[in-house]
Amino acid sequence: MTETATPTDIESAVLEACRRAKLASRALATATTTVKNDALHAMADALVAHAPRIVEANALDLERGRANDMSPGLLDRLALDADRIAKIAEALRYVATLPDPVGEIRRGSTLPNGLRLVQKSVPMGVVGMIYEARPNVTVDAAGLALKSGNAAVLRGGSAAASSNEVIVAVLQEALEGVGLPKDAVQSIDAYGREGARVLMNARGLVDVLVPRGGRSLIQAVVRESTVPAIETGEGNCHVYLDASAPLERAVPIVLNSKTHRVGVCNAAETLLVHRDAAPSLLPAVLGALHEAGVTLHVDEAAAGFAPDGVPTVAATEDDWATEYLSLDLAVRVVTDMDEAIQHIGRYSTGHTEAIVTSDIDAAQSFVARIDSAAVMVNASTRFTDGGEFGLGAEIGISTQKLHARGPMGLGELTTTTWVVYGDGHIRP
Amino acid sequence: MTETATPTDIESAVLEACRRAKLASRALATATTTVKNDALHAMADALVAHAPRIVEANALDLERGRANDMSPGLLDRLALDADRIAKIAEALRYVATLPDPVGEIRRGSTLPNGLRLVQKSVPMGVVGMIYEARPNVTVDAAGLALKSGNAAVLRGGSAAASSNEVIVAVLQEALEGVGLPKDAVQSIDAYGREGARVLMNARGLVDVLVPRGGRSLIQAVVRESTVPAIETGEGNCHVYLDASAPLERAVPIVLNSKTHRVGVCNAAETLLVHRDAAPSLLPAVLGALHEAGVTLHVDEAAAGFAPDGVPTVAATEDDWATEYLSLDLAVRVVTDMDEAIQHIGRYSTGHTEAIVTSDIDAAQSFVARIDSAAVMVNASTRFTDGGEFGLGAEIGISTQKLHARGPMGLGELTTTTWVVYGDGHIRP
Numbered sequence: 001m002t003e004t005a006t007p008t009d010i011e012s013a014v015l016e017a018c019r020r021a022k023l024a025s026r027a028l029a030t031a032t033t034t035v036k037n038d039a040l041h042a043m044a045d046a047l048v049a050h051a052p053r054i055v056e057a058n059a060l061d062l063e064r065g066r067a068n069d070m071s072p073g074l075l076d077r078l079a080l081d082a083d084r085i086a087k088i089a090e091a092l093r094y095v096a097t098l099p100d101p102v103g104e105i106r107r108g109s110t111l112p113n114g115l116r117l118v119q120k121s122v123p124m125g126v127v128g129m130i131y132e133a134r135p136n137v138t139v140d141a142a143g144l145a146l147k148s149g150n151a152a153v154l155r156g157g158s159a160a161a162s163s164n165e166v167i168v169a170v171l172q173e174a175l176e177g178v179g180l181p182k183d184a185v186q187s188i189d190a191y192g193r194e195g196a197r198v199l200m201n202a203r204g205l206v207d208v209l210v211p212r213g214g215r216s217l218i219q220a221v222v223r224e225s226t227v228p229a230i231e232t233g234e235g236n237c238h239v240y241l242d243a244s245a246p247l248e249r250a251v252p253i254v255l256n257s258k259t260h261r262v263g264v265c266n267a268a269e270t271l272l273v274h275r276d277a278a279p280s281l282l283p284a285v286l287g288a289l290h291e292a293g294v295t296l297h298v299d300e301a302a303a304g305f306a307p308d309g310v311p312t313v314a315a316t317e318d319d320w321a322t323e324y325l326s327l328d329l330a331v332r333v334v335t336d337m338d339e340a341i342q343h344i345g346r347y348s349t350g351h352t353e354a355i356v357t358s359d360i361d362a363a364q365s366f367v368a369r370i371d372s373a374a375v376m377v378n379a380s381t382r383f384t385d386g387g388e389f390g391l392g393a394e395i396g397i398s399t400q401k402l403h404a405r406g407p408m409g410l411g412e413l414t415t416t417t418w419v420v421y422g423d424g425h426i427r428p
Numbered sequence: 429m430t431e432t433a434t435p436t437d438i439e440s441a442v443l444e445a446c447r448r449a450k451l452a453s454r455a456l457a458t459a460t461t462t463v464k465n466d467a468l469h470a471m472a473d474a475l476v477a478h479a480p481r482i483v484e485a486n487a488l489d490l491e492r493g494r495a496n497d498m499s500p501g502l503l504d505r506l507a508l509d510a511d512r513i514a515k516i517a518e519a520l521r522y523v524a525t526l527p528d529p530v531g532e533i534r535r536g537s538t539l540p541n542g543l544r545l546v547q548k549s550v551p552m553g554v555v556g557m558i559y560e561a562r563p564n565v566t567v568d569a570a571g572l573a574l575k576s577g578n579a580a581v582l583r584g585g586s587a588a589a590s591s592n593e594v595i596v597a598v599l600q601e602a603l604e605g606v607g608l609p610k611d612a613v614q615s616i617d618a619y620g621r622e623g624a625r626v627l628m629n630a631r632g633l634v635d636v637l638v639p640r641g642g643r644s645l646i647q648a649v650v651r652e653s654t655v656p657a658i659e660t661g662e663g664n665c666h667v668y669l670d671a672s673a674p675l676e677r678a679v680p681i682v683l684n685s686k687t688h689r690v691g692v693c694n695a696a697e698t699l700l701v702h703r704d705a706a707p708s709l710l711p712a713v714l715g716a717l718h719e720a721g722v723t724l725h726v727d728e729a730a731a732g733f734a735p736d737g738v739p740t741v742a743a744t745e746d747d748w749a750t751e752y753l754s755l756d757l758a759v760r761v762v763t764d765m766d767e768a769i770q771h772i773g774r775y776s777t778g779h780t781e782a783i784v785t786s787d788i789d790a791a792q793s794f795v796a797r798i799d800s801a802a803v804m805v806n807a808s809t810r811f812t813d814g815g816e817f818g819l820g821a822e823i824g825i826s827t828q829k830l831h832a833r834g835p836m837g838l839g840e841l842t843t844t845t846w847v848v849y850g851d852g853h854i855r856p
Contacts, residue, residue, distance in 0.1 A: 026773075030796050109818065115807060117817060124829050125799060203650075207829050222631075223654060228830040249852040256854035345454075367847050368458050371553060379543060379850030388855070389545060389846070390537065401552050401635050401843035402656040403831040415829035418817070419795050422807030424677040426684035427816075 010191045014198040017186050018153055018205035021126045024183035025151035029123045031180065033100040036147055039178045040096040043146075044089035046174035047139065047167070051085045057166040058135065065133075065159055077134050078160055088136050091393075092143045098392040101410040102149045116421040121414040123149030125207040128199050130221055132213040133159035138167050141212075142185045144393055146175075148413035151184045153206065155196045161189040200225035208413075212396055215323070230404055230412075232396035235265030235351035236323045237381045240340045240366070241281055242357035243274040249378055250281050250356050251288050256380040257354060259292045263325045265397055266352050266384045270320060270330040272340045273302065278333045283307045286331070294327045301333035320347045337362060341369050348372055350399045352384040373399055373406035438619045442626040445614050446581055446633035449554045452611035453579035457551045459608065461528040464575055467606045468524040471574075472517035474602035475567065475595070479513045485594040486563065493561075493587055505562050506588055516564050519821075520571045526820040529838040530577045544849040549842040551577030553635040556627050558649055560641040561587035566595050569640075570613045572821055574603075576841035579612045581634060583624045589617040628653035636841075640824055643751070658832055658840075660824035663693030663779035664751045665809045668768045668794070669709055670785035671702040677806055678709050678784050679716050684808040685782060687720045691753045693825055694780050694812045698748060698758040700768045703729065706761045711735045714759070722755045729761035748775045765790060769797050776800055778827045780812040801827055801834035 005013075028036075047054070058080040065075050107119040127150045129141040138156050145152035156164045164187050172182035188195045200209060200221060209229040211221040221229050239257050241250050257268035273282055282305035286296055290310040297315040298306065306312045312331075319330040320343070334340045344353050354376035355366040363377045374384040384407060386394025391409030398404040404412040433441075456464075475482070486508040493503050529549055536546040555578045557569040566584050573580035584592045592615050600610035616623045628637060628649060637657040639649040649657050667685050669678050685696035701710055710733035714724055718738040725743040726734065734740045740759075747758040748771070762768045772781055782804035783794040791805045802812040812835060814822025819837030826832040832840040 026797065026799075029799070111816070111818060115811060115816075119834075122799075226651060228656070228828065230830075252852065252854050260855050367845075369454065370845075371454075371457070371550075372845070374846040374848060377847070377849045379848055379853040380855055382855040383543060383848055383850075383853065384846070388539070388543075390539060400656065402658075405843050406547075406846045415833050417795075417798075417800070418802040418812070418834045419805070420802060420807055420811055421805045422811075424680065425807040425811065426680050427688050427808055427810040 005191070007194050010194045011198050014188050014191050014195045015202060015205065017188055018126060018199070018202045020183040021151040021153050021186055022205055024181040025123065025125045027181050028146065028149045028151055028184055029125070031149065035178060035180065036100070036149070037096040039146055039175055039180055040092045040143055042174040042178050043139075043143065043171050044092040046170045047085055047089045047092075050166070050170045051082045054085060054163060054166050054170065055080055055082065057162040060162040061160050070159065074133060074159075078163075080135055080163060084136070088139045091140060095143045095147050095393050098147065098410060100147070101414050104411075106416055113425060114422070115425055118419045119416050120419060121411065122417045124413055124415050126151045126153060126205060127413060128153045128155070128202070128206045128209040128227060130155045130196060130199070130209065130211045130213070130217065132157045132217060135160045135163040135167060137212060138164045138187070139171070142171055144395055144410060144413065146184065148410045150413055152186070153199060154185070154187045154189075155199055156187065156189050158189065158192065164189050197224065200227055203227050210395060230396070230398050230408070231400040232398050232408075233265045234323060234349040234399055235267065235397070236270065236321065236347060236349045237266060237268045237352045237354075238270045238272055238344050238348060239268045239354045239356065239381065240272045240337070240344070241274060241277055241285070242337065242355055242359060242362050243276040244358040244362065245274075245277055245281060245356040246358055247281055247284055251285055253354065253356050253378070253380050254285050255288055255292060257382060258289065258294055258329050259327065260380065260382050262327055266381050267325070268329065268354070268381045269322065269324050270332065270347070272332050272334050272343060274337070274340070275301065275333050275335055278302070278305055282333075286310050286312075289329060292327075294329050296329060296331055298331040299333060302331040323349065337366065341366070344370060344372075351397065352376060352381045354379065354381050373397065433619070435622050438622045439626050442616050442619050442623045443630060443633065445616055446554060446627070446630045448611040449579040449581050449614055450633055452609040453551065453553045455609050456574065456577045456579055456612055457553070459577065463606060463608065464528070464577070465524040467574060467603055467608055468520045468571055470602040470606050471567075471571065471599050472520040474598045475513055475517045475520075478594070478598045479510045482513055482591060482594050482598065483508055483510065485590040488590040489588050498587065502561060502587075506591075508563055508591060512564070516567045519568060523571045523575050523821050526575065526838060528575070529842050532839075534844055541853060542850070543853055546847045547844050548847060549839065550845045552841055552843050554579045554581060554633060555841060556581045556583070556630070556634045556637040556655060558583045558624055558627070558637065558639045558641070558645065560585045560645060563588045563591040563595060565640060566592050566615070567599070570599055572823055572838060572841065574612065576838045578841055580614070581627060582613070582615045582617075583627055584615065584617050586617065586620065592617050625652065628655055631655050638823060658824070658826050658836070659828040660826050660836075661693045662751060662777040662827055663695065663825070664698070664749065664775060664777045665694060665696045665780045665782075666698045666700055666772050666776060667696045667782045667784065667809060668700045668765070668772070669702060669705055669713070670765065670783055670787060670790050671704040672786040672790065673702075673705055673709060673784040674786055675709055675712060679713055681782065681784050681806070681808050682713050683716055683720060685810060686717065686722060686757050687755065688808065688810050690755055694809050695753070696757065696782070696809045697750065697752050698760065698775070700760050700762050700771060701730065702765070702768070703761050703763055706730070706733055710761075714738050714740075717757060720755070722757050724757060724759055726759040727761060730759040751777065765794065769794070772798060779825065780804060780809045782807065782809050801825065
């Protein structure tokens with residue numbers, strides 16, 4: 001597709017790609033687990049075999065990135081070398097070891113009239129993935145879609161376009177090598193933003209969209225897409241220290257939730273402390289956070305508990321609503337659990353909230369009243385993770401309520417079909 | 429709201445209603461099954477007690493309907509009398525007998541590090557229902573939402589506005605009588621189409637939209653809504669008579685699928701017949717359909733098998749794509765099952781397809797390759813139904829793949845939360 005392609009050209013090209021994906025998805029839907037696992041290994045082998053070609057294409061992306069003043073962090077996420085490619089290939093082999101999510105019987109019964117009813121998991125069909133400048137996601141998404149019997153139409157962002165083009169070509173060759181259609185994995189990077197827009201509106205051809213990336217990307221997909229999308233990854237997570245929270249649990253859980261890894265959606269962004277516990281807990285908690293390099297955005301009450309030598313900044317309304325993804329933490333003293341829950345209800349993105357408490361009734365009440373994908377009782381928010389939950393590969397962490405909520409494994413890339421067996425049954 | 433209300437007035441009023449619903453939903457989420465069942469009985473009692481008031485309001489709607497030349501069928505669906513109100517109340521009492529879908533443990537395990545993981549069902553929060561001129565749906569929707577712990581914001585169409593206003597007031601009074609917030613059930617009928625538009629875009633306040641009605645209503649919701657919506661009810665269903673289909677099964681299954689009830693989404697609209705079976709099956713099948721009053725829209729090959737005295741009309745491309753909802757059937761002879769599956773893949777709405785066959789491999793292949801919510805083997809398409817499937821109350825029949833597919837019971841109005849219990853766990 002040249003630079004002069006019109007929106008109409010792009011629309012037909014992308015819709016045609018989706019149509020071919022739909023056709024390919026029919027072959028994937030009936031592929032056995034063995035064939036799919038063979039394909040995953042073939043894909044891994046091919047990536048390793050073609051590593052030099054991929055690295056060469058990646059160099060073009062990096063060059064363009066540097067010319068466009070891409071940040072060092074983004075350049076690092078974009079960069080591929082033989083080692084990284086080997087790791088990406090290993091991840092495909094790992095997906096091959098996971099149970100096949102297709103064909104699982106979810107429910108079933110024999111009805112009073114003798115009809116036998118089975119609800120079984122089946123692939124979605126065509127999964128659209130929209131993500132940013134990370135070529136490893138191209139492989140990851142292709143592998144997860146394949147294992148769950150879905151065709152994938154990938155839109156990876158222009159910054160990684162050269163890498164993605166070669167990677168997808170290599171994966172397609174591997175698919176054909178095991179007798180699967182190459183259209184099962186396609187990239188529409190060549191069609192730019194207009195192509196992404198067409199993908200988001202290819203209702204009927206694309207069965208689900210999974211955006212993976214930052215807030216603005218995900219919000220754009222949710223807003224513009226008529227294809228059902230799964231909202232992932234925004235995490236304004238809270239830790240609440242209840243009146244009965246013991247210091248020896250409070251400090252490590254707050255520290256771990258905030259500082260274990262800061263750029264991730266399950267990191268804590270706000271600390272709420274019951275006012276009865278503030279005098280005994282806050283000085284130590286704030287001191288430990290400061291030592292760990294955390295900037296403390298505190299309300300007036302919390303400021304009063306900062307030990308000497310621990311600087312704080314006054315929190316504004318914005319702080320409560322911000323997912324810092326950095327060594328910053330908002331801190332507020334609350335009157336009681338009610339106020340904590342109100343605060344969370346107002347500012348949370350519905351990802352993960354934690355309570356630290358010794359009181360069984362307080363724990364039960366918190367769990368019952370929090371409306372988020374995950375609630376931690378006396379554990380770090382960092383545990384909300386597909387790998388930690390034992391779900392195998394993680395597609396993302398859904399913060400919406402429809403279809404999937406919390407860490408999504410391969411099973412969340414399937415839907416179900418009811419199969420009904422009769423012997424001539426008609427409705428009386 | 430007066431006729432001169434501006435879009436801004438309407439927007440604030442509807443968003444305010446949604447906000448109140450969100451607050452009320454927190455009370456419903458923690459209400460016990462006993463309280464919710466008490467509320468359902470109180471609602472039923474109140475409807476019966478206030479039947480005269482409801483009938484009076486309904487008379488106004490009927491009068492307006494007649495003045496607007498509403499069809500007799502629609503007038504009938506709109507009309508309420510004491511008997512119908514008693515039946516509607518009975519349906520609420522039935523919902524009280526169903527298992528509570530909230531608090532069910534879906535999955536759980538103890539992780540290697542000792543964390544205890546539980547995935548449990550929780551209410552969605554606020555359910556938006558958009559439907560047409562049927563006051564019984566107002567009660568039904570309110571009852572199903574309540575039992576599943578959700579607040580309901582109802583938009584029932586202007587034709588039933590007077591009836592709905594009184595019904596909702598009666599239900600709210602009953603809710604308050606058992607100590608639940610009246611905002612748990614609200615109508616936004618007073619805000620017209622603009623109000624519906626605001627509801628469809630109240631993302632963050634409304635958790636899911638369930639449109640119930642005809643194609644145009646559902647398509648409008650899917651197109652215009654940023655709140656996740658569940659697409660329901662479109663059924664261009666197919667019956668495929670395989671080469672081995674026995675006549676004694678083929679005739680009753682085709683007849684039942686087409687004529688048992690014609691205005692419903694699980695009625696058959698197209699019959700596909702394997703060409704090897706056409707000579708032995710089609711004359712009898714077409715004869716029986718004709719006798720039942722069915723107009724036959726046939727392709728050329730099928731026309732050749734119509735017995736003397738059985739009139740047919742030539743099918744056009746439109747016929748394959750039409751959900752007649754009437755005593756009409758499109759009929760096509762196909763070369764083989766591949767062609768049948770291609771036809772279904774092209775024209776089906778993904779609701780229900782049936783195969784009639786004696787061949788176990790043919791049945792298995794059909795089931796594996798059809799991409800619809802339900803597949804019937806030697807049974808009428810009419811069985812795709814929440815009641816028939818034993819799901820208790822039916823919210824609708826989803827023809828989409830996300831979250832719910834096929835008949836939706838109360839469980840489909842819930843989502844899940846992961847609860848994780850530790851004793852000070854942090855990520856190493």
